[in-house]
Amino acid sequence: MAKIIDGKAIAKEIHGEIANEVRSLSEKYGKVPGLAVVIVGMRKDSQSYVRMKRKACAEVGIKSLDLDLPEDVSEAEVIATVHELNANPDVHGSSPSLYSPLDLASLAKHINEENVLSEISIEKDVDGFHPLNIGKLAMKGREPLFMPCTPKGCLELLSRSGISTKGKRAVVVGRSNIVGLPVALLLQKADATVTIVHSRTPDPEKIICEADIVIAAAGQAMMIKGDWLKPGAVVIDVGTNSVDDPSRKTGYRLVGDVDFEEASKVAGWLTPVPGGVGPMTVAMLLKNTLDGAKRKIIQ
Amino acid sequence: MAKIIDGKAIAKEIHGEIANEVRSLSEKYGKVPGLAVVIVGMRKDSQSYVRMKRKACAEVGIKSLDLDLPEDVSEAEVIATVHELNANPDVHGSSPSLYSPLDLASLAKHINEENVLSEISIEKDVDGFHPLNIGKLAMKGREPLFMPCTPKGCLELLSRSGISTKGKRAVVVGRSNIVGLPVALLLQKADATVTIVHSRTPDPEKIICEADIVIAAAGQAMMIKGDWLKPGAVVIDVGTNSVDDPSRKTGYRLVGDVDFEEASKVAGWLTPVPGGVGPMTVAMLLKNTLDGAKRKIIQ
Incomplete structure (x- = not known):
């Protein structure tokens, strides 16, 4: 059974670290x-x-x-x-x-x-979506002032779970400007060998099954099945899709791009939806804001 | 035997097209x-x-x-x-x-x-290396003012040889800011499924052999062997490496990143070195300059 990466707990830990830094900034400056x-x-x-x-x-x-x-x-x-x-x-x-x-x-x-x-x-672009920040994220030897929050959150989940990306095969499913593209650029900067599969890729499962690390960001409810995964793979599910569920009062529930039940039997690590990547996006936005403030306040 | 993509001839054709446009600009404006x-x-x-x-x-x-x-x-x-x-x-x-x-x-x-x-x-960045142009190249729905010349030349070689990239597996060998990274971004925009392999990739041949299109830009003389290639693959060799050759007056000769002799027996299409990508870089620089001038002159 896959180990569950608890994004809610990790985000809470990060909130605590940020709160400490904010307090110390306030006291000192x-x-x-x-x-x-x-x-x-x-x-x-x-x-x-x-x-x-x-x-x-x-x-x-x-x-x-x-x-x-x-x-x-x-x-x-x-x-x-x-x-x-x-x-x-x-x-x-x-x-x-x-x-x-x-x-x-x-x-x-x-x-x-x-x-x-x-x-x-550019100095206040805490979402990290400015093309100048994306360009610097893409380029070797350049550093963006801010990295997009969800992609940064994905890598933070990996590093805080002790998972290295160096030399690993990573497959990103989806190529949006908000998640797929920048998370691929980040993984590449972290020395992974990265492939982006997308809507025009024939047989995506043949590529996904080679991945040590899968980042699912296609926006397709439960598209990634258990038998698409390499046993032991790390699976980060960025999808948040609502599907009908008459058994619930609301009439719907949220699911990821990964079939959680199937994947949990094959993957080595897996993020749940909700409670995986979601809380990390906000945590990284706070972190970016803190970093931007530190650049201005501490001179 | 692979068909040879004659970059020198294609570049000459493009020079002719540019010369015509320059003449007509001069006459009209x-x-x-x-x-x-x-x-x-x-x-x-x-x-x-x-x-x-x-x-x-x-x-x-x-x-x-x-x-x-x-x-x-x-x-x-x-x-x-x-x-x-x-x-x-x-x-x-x-x-x-x-x-x-x-x-x-x-x-x-x-x-x-x-x-x-x-x-x-940014309006005169005809080499296309400004991070703002690279960022727009990376992003869906954005267009850079200029695309880097060598990567643009690689895609031009493909399109003028009637080779489509849509839905194809493409592997880029090397991740430099000048070639590897931007050519991967361009291929991705052209709906290929792209993997970048680099110095930290273990067993690059296992990935390269799945590629319909290989762009070799690692700067390693003849590193890509015939048996690394999928039969019929399109191979664009960006490398220009000088190796000792006592049989020549100069004492050296130029070779690509691909073992040309071996590759020509396996690949479907292949660019030579010299006379492949090289002449395209200059042709695309002229094309970018023409396009920049047209934006200013024709209002």
Whole structure:
């Protein structure tokens, strides 16, 4: 049976470490990190993610600046807000929720995500989505100021479980800008041999079954079956898909991209959904905010 | 026997197309594209690459602005030169040779490549090495202003030979910022399923032998043997290594990363060294310069 990687427990541990650092910053310099948590509109899944971010900030002592913009806000107004946040010395990171981390669909169709994200000061890009940060993440010998939170969380789960990536075969399933692509770049920087499989890959199972490490980020409920995995593989499941479940009061439950029950009989390590990668995304956002603040506060 | 992909002939064809476009730009707008070809110091291999660039410009009617900086020029002076070129409206591309394309070793140790390259205006970054261009190359739904010349040349060799990349397994050998990484990103954008193997990959031959398309960019003379290849594979050899050859007057000859003789018996398509990828790098630099000029001249 696979060992379960408990993302909730690891994230809690990281929250504790961040809270300590925030306290010591505050004592030594009289300043605390600040994170602007911006949301456009009222979509439910985005709202719940934003609530998590704000709650987590409060827990560790990061000051969150909460901005709720109406659904019909113009792109120019969002950009003006970003510029204000860039200029605000109490804000060390800007994390606008223009889309949902769950389905990556644009929340507000009239707002061009690229236009907004590229206006965020590179020094406050705590989501790590600015193309300049992605470029530096991709390149050998360069370091981004911030790494995207979910990919960084995946690698943190590995390292805190004592799993090395060096020389390992890693297969990333999915090539989104938010998870698949950057997690592949991170694994490559960590000396893994990386393959990205995607919707155009014929027979993905033939490649996945060679992997020592599988990162599942395709957004397809339970697509990865037990017999797709190499025995003993490490499986990090980034998927969060809701499937109908009449046995539940809500009528649905959340499942990953991996068939958990089957995989748990084959894999060596496995993250659950929920409670695996999910909590790590917020933990890494707090960590990025702390790091950004330290660069500004400690000179 | 493998079909030989004749890079010299394809590059010549592209030169012809560029020359036509340059002529028509000149007739319609009274302006020609300009490329600043900058070289620091006198190293032989860099000089020969720079000479090729200048000669090719002359051939197609691109105006090359030739700047030869002394070996002991300071980083600040190089950056000042870059700033002048950024401001010069007759220059549509800046291509500084700070290192040799052959061995990628820094030519002038006291000059930090990253500092210089990141000062080149993104709109004149015809080498495509700016991290912002690399980031956009990596990301889905984003387009870089310029793609790095050698990787772009590799894909051009494929497409002009009628070879599709969609759904194919591609293996890139080597992960340099100049070739390995960006060619992997380009192949991925073209819907191939891409694996990068590198110096930390155990048993690279086990991965290479699964590839429909192999891009060899490791800088290791003849490392890829015939029995490492899947029969019928397309093999693009980016390597240019000089090996001792007492039978030649010069005492050496150039070979690729692929054992050409062995590979030609197994592969379906193969590029020679020299005369394969090499001429494409310069052709793509001219193409990027033309494209940059068109963006400025045709409004």
